[in-house]
Amino acid sequence: MRVQLQEQSLRLRIDEAELAALLAGGTVENTTRWPDGRDERQQLALAAQHGWERSGDGWRINLADAAVRELAARLPSRDGLSFELAAPGGGALQILFDVDVRDSVRQRHMDKEHRA
Helix, strand or coil, X not given: CEEEEECCEEEEEECHHXXXXXXXXXXXXXEEECCCCCEEEEEEEEECCCEEEEECCEXXXXXXXXHHHHHHHCCXXXXXXXXXXXXXXXXXXXXXXXXXXXXXXXXXXXXXXXXX
């Protein structure tokens, strides 16, 4: 999982293997070990609706299951999911979630070749 954070915008990009893990009910995780030895985890999981949870060692974004399955059905696509999560003080965190289009084209093209 690739994590990009800038101000109030968080972009999360996964590959086809990570998408398969999500769709199977798993969690996708990125872990960074900082110079002080502390690990920080960023996780993605499917849930009934979009949401966010803080944990002692990072955070988790919950993605709406139906929206992710709809996205998976139209891959490869440059268009991902975009939604906002409310933040204190009236602001919001903009979440952009997508599946790497180059990986999708490569993986789905290979799948078609193997079926032919």
